[in-house]
Amino acid sequence: MTLIIMISALLLLLALRVPVVIALLVPSLSYVIFEPTANIATAAQQMASGVNNFALLAVPLFILLGGLANDSGISERLYNSGVAWIGHIRGSLGYVNIGTSFGFSWMSGAAIADAAAMGRVQVPAMVKRGYSRSFSLGVTGASSLIAPLLPPSIPAIIYAVTAGVSVGALFVAGVIPALVLVATLCLMVWVQTRGREELRLPKAGWGERGRTLLGSLPAAGAAVVVLGGILSGIFTPTEASGIGVIYLLVLGLVYRAFTWKSLYRTLLSTVETTGSVLMIVASAALFGWTLARERAPQLAADMILSFTDNPFVFLLLVNILLLIIGAVLEPTAAILILVPVLAPIAVTFGVDPIHFAVMMIFNLLIGLLTPPVGLVLFVLSSVTGAPVQEVIKGVLPFFFPMLLVLVLLSLIPTLSLWLPGVLGFI
Amino acid sequence: MTSAILTPDQPDELEKASRVVSALVTTERVVATIALVVTLVLILLQVTSRYIFNAPLGWTEQTARFTLVWLTFVSGGFVMARRGHIAVDLMVDRLGLKSKRVVNGFSILTVLIASAIMTLASVQLALATMGLKLPAAGIPVSLLYLAVTVGFLLIFVHGVLSTVFDLRHRKKPTLETVDGETGAA
Numbered sequence: 386m387t388l389i390i391m392i393s394a395l396l397l398l399l400a401l402r403v404p405v406v407i408a409l410l411v412p413s414l415s416y417v418i419f420e421p422t423a424n425i426a427t428a429a430q431q432m433a434s435g436v437n438n439f440a441l442l443a444v445p446l447f448i449l450l451g452g453l454a455n456d457s458g459i460s461e462r463l464y465n466s467g468v469a470w471i472g473h474i475r476g477s478l479g480y481v482n483i484g485t486s487f488g489f490s491w492m493s494g495a496a497i498a499d500a501a502a503m504g505r506v507q508v509p510a511m512v513k514r515g516y517s518r519s520f521s522l523g524v525t526g527a528s529s530l531i532a533p534l535l536p537p538s539i540p541a542i543i544y545a546v547t548a549g550v551s552v553g554a555l556f557v558a559g560v561i562p563a564l565v566l567v568a569t570l571c572l573m574v575w576v577q578t579r580g581r582e583e584l585r586l587p588k589a590g591w592g593e594r595g596r597t598l599l600g601s602l603p604a605a606g607a608a609v610v611v612l613g614g615i616l617s618g619i620f621t622p623t624e625a626s627g628i629g630v631i632y633l634l635v636l637g638l639v640y641r642a643f644t645w646k647s648l649y650r651t652l653l654s655t656v657e658t659t660g661s662v663l664m665i666v667a668s669a670a671l672f673g674w675t676l677a678r679e680r681a682p683q684l685a686a687d688m689i690l691s692f693t694d695n696p697f698v699f700l701l702l703v704n705i706l707l708l709i710i711g712a713v714l715e716p717t718a719a720i721l722i723l724v725p726v727l728a729p730i731a732v733t734f735g736v737d738p739i740h741f742a743v744m745m746i747f748n749l750l751i752g753l754l755t756p757p758v759g760l761v762l763f764v765l766s767s768v769t770g771a772p773v774q775e776v777i778k779g780v781l782p783f784f785f786p787m788l789l790v791l792v793l794l795s796l797i798p799t800l801s802l803w804l805p806g807v808l809g810f811i
Numbered sequence: 812m813t814s815a816i817l818t819p820d821q822p823d824e825l826e827k828a829s830r831v832v833s834a835l836v837t838t839e840r841v842v843a844t845i846a847l848v849v850t851l852v853l854i855l856l857q858v859t860s861r862y863i864f865n866a867p868l869g870w871t872e873q874t875a876r877f878t879l880v881w882l883t884f885v886s887g888g889f890v891m892a893r894r895g896h897i898a899v900d901l902m903v904d905r906l907g908l909k910s911k912r913v914v915n916g917f918s919i920l921t922v923l924i925a926s927a928i929m930t931l932a933s934v935q936l937a938l939a940t941m942g943l944k945l946p947a948a949g950i951p952v953s954l955l956y957l958a959v960t961v962g963f964l965l966i967f968v969h970g971v972l973s974t975v976f977d978l979r980h981r982k983k984p985t986l987e988t989v990d991g992e993t994g995a996a
Binding site for chain 2: 398399400401402403404405406407410411414418425426428429430432433436437438439441442445446449619620623624626627628630631646649650652653654655656657659660661663664665666667713714715718757758
């Protein structure tokens with residue numbers, strides 16, 4: 386009964402536009418006030434210990450890393466290099482768009498940042514070369530999901546901390562799924578640009594290719610520093626985020642890409658994003674604690690088990706639930722609210738925790754592109770000046786490849802588990 | 812959506828109108844930015860002490876986590892100054908202006924009550940843990956919980972300030988989220 390009241394209160398408050406932090410806080414606070422065995426000071430303690438966590442230190446630092454990567458002009462360099470190498474292929478700018486996202490994703494863990502950076506530069510460039518604006522917006526939006534799937538990934542850190550799995554393992558587990566996503570998105574670009582012979586650029590010379598490749602090599606350096614460090618076990622993901630920030634600071638100084646003003650702005654927007662995300666982490670920790678105290682995961686598991694004991698049916702149900710929730714809730718918030726309940730149930734169904742995590746993260750990421758609350762749609766609309774409806778129209782065809790990837794990730798655990806297994810993370 | 816997206820270093824209407832608010836927000840920005848930089852330095856210190864000096868420091872991790880808690884709650888206050896906390900706009904967007912005002916009034920009232928209670932709860936906890944210290948870093952535990960107090964106090968203060976400002980200026984409905992500045996997905 387307590388649980389039903391608490392969850393209904395949460396949903397009602399969310400619907401009434403109460404910020405997620407407070408919407409999670411109110412039922413939990415009521416619980417500690419009215420429950421005789423709980424103490425109100427516990428609320429503050431649970432919130433503080435929710436963020437007093439070494440793995441979470443990587444959140445602000447990876448956000449900062451993405452911001453610095455953005456300022457350093459790396460995405461423009463990747464773009465130029467891509468155009469020089471494959472510009473003459475039909476539909477090349479579509480592939481370059483995906484490729485740039487892929488390259489940028491090794492330094493960025495948030496789809497929003499990726500969509501803002503790529504949308505500002507590439508959508509106008511594509512439109513200028515004869516691509517329709519809705520297609521350009523669609524490919525930019527869909528490929529922005531690569532960033533939070535490929536390490537470093539902010540949702541993966543949040544998930545790992547909430548579910549108690551290894552951040553490193555979850556990072557590595559996202560690599561193959563990200564490649565699958567890249568492949569299916571490229572296929573979609575191929576389908577959509579078939580027969581459009583005008584979508585070719587003049588072939589670039591080898592001098593141009595060499596020069597631009599050299600210019601974009603430092604981007605690969607960042608990936609080597611961050612991922613190489615994590616994979617080889619030299620750094621923890623948190624330490625790698627710090628090293629990555631220093632690498633990009635030095636790189637930006639060499640490129641002369643930073644000004645004091647831009648640095649301060651990047652620091653401030655990092656602080657702002659960190660504040661809104663980690664405050665939710667803190668109150669979700671408190672909410673999760675009350676749920677666990679009221680045995681919510683066990684009760685939910687019993688309920689689902691009485692309905693089915695087939696893991697595939699379970700995964701199907703979870704996916705449908707998540708697609709609905711992802712449409713209205715931002716992924717990290719959804720992870721924080723749902724993981725404490727869903728992850729233990731997945732274990733009782735014999736689903737590997739890492740496999741479940743990758744599936745769940747990717748599913749919720751799709752929600753970034755679905756109305757009514759699709760943050761990437763709004764970001765793309767605001768940086769390109771296109772109406773949200775046009776962005777939605779452009780993204781629509783890309784739901785095919787994205788849902789295909791979701792099905793593959795759900796049904797084939799190997800896609801998520803093979804690489805971490807080979808590298809000794811699980 | 813919002814009419815204009817402010818970058819976080821630009822003053823908003825309320826900061827332009829009041830020097831006290833402007834000073835408060837600037838302090839929050841500076842404290843949170845310093846906490847971020849200190850966190851970075853501590854992490855780097857941890858790596859270098861382990862690999863370069865071959866003598867891992869015991870206190871860096873705990874201190875970094877301590878600064879992260881402060882970073883979180885102080886910037887949580889700063890985000891409130893911009894009404895930037897993530898919220899679900901689904902239902903409210905379809906309402907008329909009057910119902911929107913009612914919903915927003917309810918929303919801000921909830922924020923104020925919850926943050927007032929949290930401020931008190933965290934003060935109580937800080938008092939109860941007086942005298943205890945974090946083992947490795949030697950920082951008083953009360954100081955850790957004081958971050959929660961400061962965070963919710965700031966949320967409360969900014970909530971009151973912006974409500975008063977909006978009522979006086981009768982602007983369009985409040986609690987707009989600035990998409991693109993929030994959310995780290």
